[in-house]
Amino acid sequence: MSSEDAAAATRTPLYDLHVALGGRMVPFAGYALPVHYPLGILAEHLQARSKAVLFDVSHMGQVRIDGDAGAALETLVVADVTGLPAGKLKYTLLTNEAGGIIDDLMLTPSGTHVSLVVNASRKAVDIAHLQRHLPGHEVRLLDDLALLALQGPAAAAVLARFAPAVSLMMFMSSEILRIGDVRCTISRSGYTGEDGFEISCPAQEAPELARMLLAEPEVAPAGLGARDTLRLEAGLCLWGNDIDETTTPVEAALGWTIGKRRRQQGGFPGDETVLRQLFAGAERRRVGIRLEGRAPARAGTPIQNADGKPIGTVTSGGYAPSLAAPVAMGYVSIASAAPGTPVSLLVRGKNLAGEVVPLPFVPHRYVKHG
Amino acid sequence: MPVIRFTQEHEWIRVEDGLGTVGITDYAQQQLGDVVFVELPAVGMAVAKGDPAAVVESVKAASEVYAPVSGEVIAVNEGLADGPELVNAEPLDGGWFMKIRLSDESELAEMMDEEAYQAMLRSLG
Known part of the structure; x- marks a missing residue:
């Protein structure tokens, strides 16, 4: 990346580690991130399908909505939020009045708050939207956290060496667990089509945690290039490419994200258009x-x-x-x-x-x- | 003795008896990353210096390869159809793209020799 781009791009907590590992740094959604490491995109991709890789996804927006926000959130997203047990993840969509997709995100309720993980490029838009429409709730960007994604068929065996409880976790569930002395929010989820985990931890702890995971023989670092080819093979959408404010959930083949009760009751922005398309097709x-x-x-x-x-x-x-x-x-x-x-x-x-x-x-x- | 010259766009050409073999440099293949497809020109096509003559697709993106000299394409590397990774493995050898019969050998005089090309790479940091 040019020195100008580098100066303009925000560094994640793992920036120095990426450089030390020989990552080829590029600007992405305002962040300096590795597109690949010396192994190259093909080898990193195949490693994720055969063993495990570690991605730095700290650029993504980790957002916390305080209080019992489930019912209020249902006015903005298509998921059945109030019916989602604490600690379970849901992939969902923020829609606009036309039924277009403002962003796609992961949502996890806990007893005291709701956690979201949103696209880096949509952080500002999403947070402004949430704050405007959820006046009774504090909506905060948790920018003192890092996010690591350990992905691949060996991910569970690797992570269980540090946090044995992860082997009992279901896919699309989340737990607070310690890795060494570090308190992490670990969810069994990802963007590759493989089994895997996303690990949220304090920014200052992230480099040591990443080094620890990378020291395991099954794990190699992987960059944005492999992240893109993996998600494409898995048929997963990239906001800005495959979905945006002009595509509806039904057009995007994401009708399955609309919960049963939400199909009957609507109550999300653009519901009239989206429910009509669900019934009659787009x-x-x-x-x-x-x-x-x-x-x-x-x-x-x-x-x-x-x-x-x-x-x-x-x-x-x-x-x-x-x-x-x-x-x-x-x-x-x-x-x-x-x-x-x-x-x-x-x-x-x-x-x-x-x-x-x-x-x-x-x-x-x-x-x-x- | 063959003459080897380089372009600003990181193509190389090795010329012997008026016939030039063209490829991309090791620096270029490193920048591109894993090559997955190469689109080559038709044999017999006339090219002018600087014309887009081939396309190299890496996992990430498509890039043009320009004719470093004017002339006629008289052969292309058929091996790249099933082995595009040759461009990464042997950029200066088995990963060649095309052979061009030069129409004006004086064009070579404007191009960089290996020493000048290496100096340009150093200036790119």
Whole structure:
């Protein structure tokens, strides 16, 4: 990264460790983060699928809403928050009046507050939105915390050496546990399609904790590049690419995030549009596309149907290391959204043949029971 | 003796008897990271110095490769179709992109020799 970018970018608590590990630092959402380490994106990706990797995700917004905010939050998100037991995570969406997605986030209620983890690029927008609409609750950005993500099939065995209780945790649950002397909030969750944990700890403790985990033989550091290819293979959305304020949950194939009671009662912004689309369908839908050949199709690539008619646009695309093949996600007209539909992607004046396929591209391997 | 020259865009060309073999430098492949696809020009295509002649796709992004000289593409590295990783493993050798029959050898005079190219890399820090 240039010295100008470096000066403008905020450093996470692990910045010095990234540099010491040979991380190639780039600006991302205002933060200086490694896009990869000397191993490279492909090897880091494959390590996450075969063993375990550690990501620094301290750039993400850790937000705390004080008090019993469940019912109030239901006026802003699509999840059944009041029905969610303390210590359970829910992936949910903040919607706008048109049913568009302001952000996607993880939500965890506890007895005394609700914790959110939001996208780095949306922190300011989200917090302003929450503060405006939840006047009775204090909404705080916890910027004295770091966040580490240990991901991969070996993650549980590795972390259990330091915090044995993690092996009993269910996926999408959260516990406060000690690693050594450090009090951490550990959730069994992630953005890779693999089993894994996200560990929130005080910023000053993060470098030592990261070094400890990286010293385990199964663990390698991984950067933003592998984080992106892993989530793409897992069919997970990136806000700003695959979802934004103009895409609804139904169009984004995220209708499953709308709880049963919320489908019946609505009560979230844009509910009229979203519930109508849930019932009657939307005009377009986010789908997965497998391409013939090896050429990747990137975000922005036009998608055509078999007759050469434009039907949509790629929102995320690239090389899938686990499949050794290019894959893409994008929005297509509902008539072309069924798996098996042939499509073509226009890359540099050439039509690349492809086919709509179910998501995820690589099956999730979440551990349902501890 | 072949002559090796370099461009500001990190291509290399090795010229012998008016025939130039073109690739990207070790620095370029390191900057790109893992190469997963290379789009090569059609054999027989006429290129002018500085024209986009190939595309190299890393995991992260697509980058143009420019013709370092004017001439005709007389061969491309078919091995890259199934082995794009050769660009990372052997950038100056097995990872070559194309061979160009030079139409104007005087263009080489404007390009950097190895010493000048290494000096440019040092200036990039």
